[in-house]
Amino acid sequence: QMQLVESGGGLVQAGDSLRLSCAASGRTFSTYAMGWFRQAPGKEREFVAVFTWTGGITYYANSVKGRFTISRDNAKNTVYLQMNSLKPEDTAVYYCAYKLFQDTLWSDPRRYGYWGQGTQVTVSS
Numbered sequence: 001q002m003q004l005v006e007s008g009g010g011l012v013q014a015g016d017s018l019r020l021s022c023a024a025s026g027r028t029f030s031t032y033a034m035g036w037f038r039q040a041p042g043k044e045r046e047f048v049a050v051f052t053w054t055g056g057i058t059y060y061a062n063s064v065k066g067r068f069t070i071s072r073d074n075a076k077n078t079v080y081l082q083m084n085s086l087k088p089e090d091t092a093v094y095y096c097a098y099k100l101f102q103d104t105l106w107s108d109p110r111r112y113g114y115w116g117q118g119t120q121v122t123v124s125s
Helices: none
Strands: 002-008 010-013 018-026 033-039 044-052 058-062 068-074 080-085 093-101 113-117 119-123
Touching: 002 093, 002 113, 018 033, 018 093, 018 119, 033 068, 033 080, 044 068, 044 080, 058 068, 080 093
Parallel strands: 010 119
Antiparallel strands: 002 018, 018 080, 033 044, 033 093, 044 058, 068 080, 093 113, 093 119
16 A cells, blocks of 8 residues: 655746645555646646656656656655746646556556545646
8 A cells, every 4th residue: 555645736826836745655665656647627637747766767748848847755755746937737636646557658547556635736827
């Protein structure tokens, strides 16, 4: 079992920055990768970024590349999502997720087994 708790969301203006945190507890010793997804009202959940534990490789959705950075703190079992130059279209509930299957299907939410409760990010224009 794994528990994920996100924090750091809020209401900001376009161009501002936010840092989301995802604290993990439980089976963190066998982590393959952790990802961030987001879901806007009326839309499907979409991939944002992923951090692989082996090698620290990262992948990003094209829509956030160059603006968002995913990172981790081993000592705190925490994954971060630094979001800069936020846009109104970034408004969504952001979820962190534990990748259950050890493959390269980074953007498929069905390959992730544990999810946090989500944190709301709202960007006003």
